[in-house]
Amino acid sequence: MMAKNKLAAIINLTEDNEAFKPLTNTRPIAALPFAGRYRIIDFLLSSISHAGITSAALFIGESGRAIYDHIRSGEAWDFDSHTQGGIFTFSQQNWKLNHHEDNEHEDFYFNHRIYMTRSRAKYVFVSGSKIIANIDIKAIQKQHVESGKDLTVVYKVLKRESIGKSHPFERSLVFDDQREIVGLKENDQLTDELNVNQSLNMYLLSVDKMNEIIDQAIDDGLYTSLDQVIQHYLLANSVNAYEYTGYIANINTIDNYYQANMDMLKRQNFSALFHSSLPILTKSKNGSPTYYCKNSEVSSAIIATGSAIYGTVKDSVIHRGVTVEKEAVVKNSVIIQGTKIGAGAHIEYAIIDKGCVIEPGAKVIGTRDNLAVIGKNTIIEAAEAQL
Incomplete structure (x- = not known):
């Protein structure tokens, strides 16, 4: 009935x-x-x-x-x-x-x-x-x-x-x-x-x-x-x-x-x-806390668990398992799960999808009106700077 x-x-x-x-x-x-x-x-x-x-x-x-x-x-x-x-x-x-x-x-x-x-x-x-x-x-x-x-x-x-x-x-x-x-x-x-x-x-x-x-x-x-x-x-x-x-x-x-x-x-x-009376639920994933190197610089950012931050992250959203190496800079960007950002790389006004590798010294730089969008599992070399 x-x-x-x-x-x-x-x-x-x-x-x-x-x-x-x-x-x-x-x-x-x-x-x-x-x-x-x-x-x-x-x-x-x-x-x-x-x-x-x-x-x-x-x-x-x-x-x-x-x-x-x-x-x-x-x-x-x-x-x-x-x-x-x-x-x-x-x-x-x-x-x-x-x-x-x-x-x-x-x-x-x-x-x-x-x-x-x-x-x-x-x-x-x-x-x-x-x-x-x-x-x-x-x-x-x-x-x-x-x-x-x-x-x-x-x-x-x-x-x-x-x-x-x-x-x-x-x-x-x-x-x-x-x-x-x-x-x-x-x-x-x-x-x-x-x-x-x-x-x-x-x-x-x-x-x-x-x-x-x-x-x-x-x-x-x-x-x-x-x-x-x-x-x-x-x-x-x-x-x-x-x-x-x-x-x-x-x-x-x-x-x-x-x-x-x-x-x-x-x-x-x-x-x-x-933070309302109706919490948002999602699939749980057990993982280690994010590691912040003593020389890292982070401000105005959301960073999920399992990441490692050695460089600079500002005004960005970082998903699980992301690595930002020394002297790398991430600003005004969304970095999705499992991406590796090499030493000295520069990411700005970008969306980087899951599993990407941004090699040392590479640049992925867009603007607010023209975002740089990188698809899943892409490798960006320093000579392939995305502008």
Whole structure:
């Protein structure tokens, strides 16, 4: 029997990651490392776990190996302790989208439906996967039930200049004087507004309503991720709007990914995201503390465990197992797990992916408006200075 207020969760890891390459050559946006020891997916999984949701379905665009490696059994988020719960993954959604017409008898949304049925939940939380925030899903559900509306959309009031470039699936909500949603605007349609009500692409609705919307999508020949399906039919339903007031980062460009990491160097941003009553959970890794040589110089930095710092690190985020040798300088950069930075090397305004080797004397120097981005396992020699 369906629990009165039981929740399920569907997360769509299907966002277009082409603009993030080479960082997304082997991982979706949701698997990008963040703030030293986390992944972007950790924030949604933590919110789901704190809401008492015992299972989640992840619909992944490609193979999903990076996600599987990070999540494993879901122990970090307590998904492995429920006999009928767990994390259920459905990979190759992009291939399925491009080939679903080859089998006219197969329901494109079959896995979505069967997951919701087997979850025995009354409500479902549906979201994309590129928002960094600390969301209280139980509070969203409470407001949704009290509203009596068909569905609830989560939004954040942002300054117009912070929205940035247009994105094909992002919308701002338009309210009338009674705070009813009467329209959706694309980013390039925003003109004189000082503040905008940016949808976070997160929705809560009943499983029955979700199935109704899926039926409508099939009738109309609309095949895409569920969050985009809901957005498409949003104004055809009665809609409650839930305002999120905490820290948010929308990871829709490499620049935004970089800036979100830099934001964490400010104590108020870090505290707002990580020091709430709902802690952010991630897979634990046992490792030694970071070693700081007595001649090292470190200021305004996040440095994860297992690293060794002999040189200078300023205004940067350093992930696990990174070595910065003597006289090496790292400024305004994000250095991902396992990278080795040789003696006398100079890194500035850069994102260096996992397992890279920056040889002694090499330079990787970008600017704030033109970041230097080095893909996984790359070796940069001194003669190959990246400018």
